[in-house]
Amino acid sequence: MGKKIVVAGAGHGGLIAAAKLAQAGYDVTVYERRIKSELGYDWEDAINLHIFAECGLETPDTSNIEFNGDMKYYNPNLKAPLVVPSNGKGSAMFERKKLYEILLDNAEKSGVRIIYSTEILGPVMDGLRVTGIRTSDGVVDADLVIDAAGINTPLRSRLPVCCNVDRDYGYGECFYAYRAYFNKVPGHDPDVGYEIFLMHQGERGISWVVTKDSYVDVLIGRMAPMSKEKLRKTLDEMRAFSPQIGETLLRGGSQEQIPVRRPLSVMVCDGYAAVGDSAYMTEPMSGSGICASMRAGLLLAETVIADEKEEYSKETLWEYNRKYMLHFGKNFAAIDILKNVLLCTEVEGVNFLFDKGIITENDMSFGTGKSDKGMAFSDLVARATRGIGNLPVLLRTAGALSKGDNVKKVYEAIPKTYNEKAVLKWKADVREATTLMQR
Ligand SMILES: Cc1cc2nc3c(=O)[nH]c(=O)nc-3n(C[C@H](O)[C@H](O)[C@H](O)COP(=O)(O)OP(=O)(O)OC[C@H]3O[C@@H](n4cnc5c(N)ncnc54)[C@H](O)[C@@H]3O)c2cc1C
Incomplete structure (x- = not known):
């Protein structure tokens, strides 16, 4: 059996790295706080379908998949909208739960063990080296810990300062997003189906209204968490401008966090590498992070496999950090x-x-x-x-x-x-x- 790798949290990039490493003979275990059926959100996300082939996964049946068309950006006074044509390059809207099914199935078939209902509490350190994780069920040792536990990971935030991995994010770097599908009120069809409102209602943040044939997908994103009352008032105001948004909640309805900042500059230290939202790998304007995180999972697995001396030190893991910045980080x-x-x-x-x-x-x-x-x-x-x-x-x-x-x-x-x-x-x-x- 190869060296012992622990993936902390069943994040998207972590599951891709886990599968590749298990295929290469490493002993890989994922620890996840939720149960299997709770993974992923109850909505569709914009992704590039090439990602499946890039990750060596079979491209799923895409016959029922819709593509985003043109996008209309409104400024706060709603008077000078910009229409960004999709030019046939619109992203595919893919069910998040379906994506999770594919990622989990691929990991399990590759030999990864996935342990659900386990809360990760923090890293185990030996000096400046991460040697495992503390969980609700005790300590787990590892030769390498891959942090795929999302924006509020308890690992990154508890690393010693001398590891040089920044632990916290600041104001304006995390987006609080409420997302829900409502019934569509007939007779109100905007000229462009995908409308994005910048500094919506004069506040820091964006909202979107995506009008489909049978439902309306609404997102309200702000730089601070929103109370129920605040959300209700915001939705009421949105309905005044977009009367197609009905009152019946069909799907979603939760408020989640998305990193919106440049990636973590240093995302590795001895025995540790962060991937996905834990390293802020989203595009800071759109908040899209699924493909970037899966691609980073591939880069990370490649780097680990290339470490023939099995050191998993900041020096050997740096190639992953460097490649991520050169391929994606600099644009983001x-x-x-x-x-x-x-x-x-x-x-x-x-x-x-x-x-x-x-x-x-x-x-x-x-x-x-x-x-x-x-x-x-x-x-x-x-x-x-x-x-x-x-x-x-x-x-x-x-x-x-x-x-x-x-x-x-x-x-x-x-x-x-x-x-x-x-x-x-x-x-x-x-x-x-x-x-x-x-x-
Ligand atoms: C409203 C919304 C809309 C979005 N839309 C898009 C989109 O259209 N396209 C796109 O590409 N991206 C989108 N994103 C962003 C996307 O969700 C993330 O960038 C992507 O999921 C990568 O994050 P991740 O997998 O690293 O982390 P996460 O998705 O946060 O996964 C982390 C995992 O770790 C687990 N975990 C966390 N803490 C612990 C702990 N202490 N112990 C054990 N387990 C733990 C969690 O349960 C979770 O399973 C959206 C996000 C939101 C919130």
Whole structure:
């Protein structure tokens, strides 16, 4: 039997890494707090269907799958919406519960043991090395712990500071999202089915209304948790603008957290690697993290298998950290800049950016993965001319957008090998390049 690997939490990337490692002969066990039938949410998520083939999984029957079409972004005054065409690249809406069935089945068939109903309490440390996990059923030893326990993982947040893995996220880096499907009131069909409201109702956050033939998918996302009363009032106001949203809750109805920030700069230490939401691997504008997390699971498994001396140290795991930043992290960090611009601009400022055409369809489409051109930083001069009427907002936006160009270069300069001094210097450079406001 190969070395003992513990996957903490049945997150998506963790299940992919677990399966690949078990196939390669490692002794892999996943510990999960919920029971099997509770895994995944009661709704559909936007994913790229190529992910199945990339992960070596059979592509499921897609005949009943719907694709997202064009998206309409509203600014707070609702007066200058931007329509981002899907150009045939809309993401597929896939049942989360079905995705979990596929991931769990693949892991089990690969030889992974999955232990449900077990709460993980924290890491077990030997100096600065993670040597296992503490659970509600006792201590479990491991040669490597893969942290796939989501945004509030009890592992990352309890690592010693000297491990250099940042433990907490700050304001504006976590999104509280209420999602529900309601019945559709007939006779009210918007021209674009997928409507996204930025700084909705003048608050920091977004909402969406996705109108389907027989139901309406509603998301309300804010930077702080919402009370039941607050949700009820927000829904009432949404119904005034979108009368197709009925009163009968069909599915979902819970409030969950999504990381919306650049990825964790250092996601490994001796005996430990974070994957998925525990390392903030979502696209910061859209909050999509399923595919990124599964791809990261593949990169992590590859790195572990390549560690022939079976050290699982920060030095050997660094290749995973580095590849993630070069393939995905640098783009997500650039998107995070745009998100932060919107987050720290006042409502009037966001209206101004839309009204004057300073934020463009292309800026928005990059965040959704529908454009591979990147944010159009290059036409800042033209934007400056349009935005001269509100100089402070314009300067902040232009400064932020030009930071987006720079941030990718900083990510590309990630040290090739783990050297404490070089890694800390790079981490500080990332912070400097991405910080727009005091957190
Ligand atoms: C409302 C909403 C809509 C979203 N829409 C999309 C979308 O359309 N497309 C997309 O790509 N992404 C979407 N996401 C994001 C996506 O859910 C995550 O990015 C993705 O699930 C990756 O997270 P993960 O698997 O790492 O962690 P999680 O999904 O959080 O899984 C972590 C697992 O660890 C377990 N766990 C946590 N703590 C413990 C503990 N202490 N002990 C034991 N087990 C523990 C949890 O029970 C869970 O099973 C959405 C998220 C939300 C909330």
